[in-house]
Amino acid sequence: MPLDRLVLHGLRNLQPVDFEPVSRVNLITGENGSGKTSLLEGIHILGMGRSFRTRNMRHVIAHEGEELLVHGRLAGEPPIPFGVRRRRSEGELEIRLAGERVGRLASLVETLPLQLINPDAFRLLEGSPAGRREFLDWGVFHVKHDFLEAWQRARRALKHRNALLRHGRMSDASLTAWEHELVHWSERIDAMRGAWVEAFLPVFEETLAGLLPLEGLRLRYTRGWDRRRSLAEVLRQGRDVDRQMGFTQQGPQRADLAIRLGKRPAIEVLSRGQQKLVVSAMKLAQGRLLEASTGRRCVYLIDDLPAELDASHRRLFCRWLENMRCQVFITSIEPDALADLWRADTPLAMFHVKRSAAGSGELLPRERQIS
Numbered sequence: 001m002p003l004d005r006l007v008l009h010g011l012r013n014l015q016p017v018d019f020e021p022v023s024r025v026n027l028i029t030g031e032n033g034s035g036k037t038s039l040l041e042g043i044h045i046l047g048m049g050r051s052f053r054t055r056n057m058r059h060v061i062a063h064e065g066e067e068l069l070v071h072g073r074l075a076g077e078p079p080i081p082f083g084v085r086r087r088r089s090e091g092e093l094e095i096r097l098a099g100e101r102v103g104r105l106a107s108l109v110e111t112l113p114l115q116l117i118n119p120d121a122f123r124l125l126e127g128s129p130a131g132r133r134e135f136l137d138w139g140v141f142h143v144k145h146d147f148l149e150a151w152q153r154a155r156r157a158l159k160h161r162n163a164l165l166r167h168g169r170m171s172d173a174s175l176t177a178w179e180h181e182l183v184h185w186s187e188r189i190d191a192m193r194g195a196w197v198e199a200f201l202p203v204f205e206e207t208l209a210g211l212l213p214l215e216g217l218r219l220r221y222t223r224g225w226d227r228r229r230s231l232a233e234v235l236r237q238g239r240d241v242d243r244q245m246g247f248t249q250q251g252p253q254r255a256d257l258a259i260r261l262g263k264r265p266a267i268e269v270l271s272r273g274q275q276k277l278v279v280s281a282m283k284l285a286q287g288r289l290l291e292a293s294t295g296r297r298c299v300y301l302i303d304d305l306p307a308e309l310d311a312s313h314r315r316l317f318c319r320w321l322e323n324m325r326c327q328v329f330i331t332s333i334e335p336d337a338l339a340d341l342w343r344a345d346t347p348l349a350m351f352h353v354k355r356s357a358a359g360s361g362e363l364l365p366r367e368r369q370i371s
């Protein structure tokens, strides 16, 4: 379900925004520093409870302001209002969903499945496994309702095991107990991740073929511990080394998606542009699989697409988004770089963020064509 209303208050330099109705494709242009990325950041906070630019939400609150408020409404019968508020004076995010106060961030994530494509996202292949695990777990989370619990329990067991490795005795019975717990939940996690990857691969391969034919590109899931041994065995036999290191060396916290071209890691052979297309295909495939398995569509946030993809790939990429009928927010510095990429019957709205002399940004509609 798409957003049909979006309200932003107290977000960085942006003047209050109340955007209604929100179109399927929303193109946002504006000069550097006008507030385009901030607008995407606001939607990201609405869907994820956090910014993609900073860990410190105080940085997102307008300098002179006391609080940040982001509110959205999902189209549907009935429409679902939801939102978050963050006061400068308080550490916590206040989350509301359908009129109720909720405590779990996961409720936001469930409500608004988001995919972000920005320069950091394009580093998915070269960066640490943490980013790829996050990508993987996003997919699993949205299709398996018990994934979050398994993940939280495994993390808790891992924390206790690590604490005992550092401070406890080797013979400690509680070490065995926590290992038992860790093994149980890790096996659940591994089974869910493995099943998700199996469903993901054909969708990814098809999407990639439509963007950039790359013979021999393979994506493989590695579970995070020795392939030939059970985790119980790995943990038992690894106690000495783990104790010296002060933490658990193997387990689902080390899972990864290995991406190779032929025999080599893809990152060693692909050009920067090719890497971006592989990441684009991964992100599109994530949304396609979500729809195929749950009937829900992602909202895509895409920051400065013209700076990232060349004209012909930009066109192919937008064609995928259009065929997926996903709601999209795309920013660009150049006013017209994105306007002619869409079919005439695609609901499209164009906005311009105007930067005032004092630095504030005002979101204004440009000529609009909604069919």
Ligand SMILES: Nc1ncnc2c1ncn2[C@@H]1O[C@H](COP(=O)(O)OP(=O)(O)O)[C@@H](O)[C@H]1O
Pocket: 011, 012, 013, 014, 030, 031, 032, 033, 034, 035, 036, 037, 038, 039, 058, 059, 060, 061, 062, 063, 064, 359
């Ligand atoms: N907390 C804040 N309060 C007010 N202005 C801010 C805050 N944080 C950043 N800014 C300003 O907001 C502007 C918008 O930045 P940004 O969204 O990155 O613009 P764009 O993506 O259009 O280049 C910048 O000029 C920046 O200096």
Ligand SMILES: [Mg+2]
Pocket: 036, 037, 038, 303
């Ligand atoms: Mg920007």
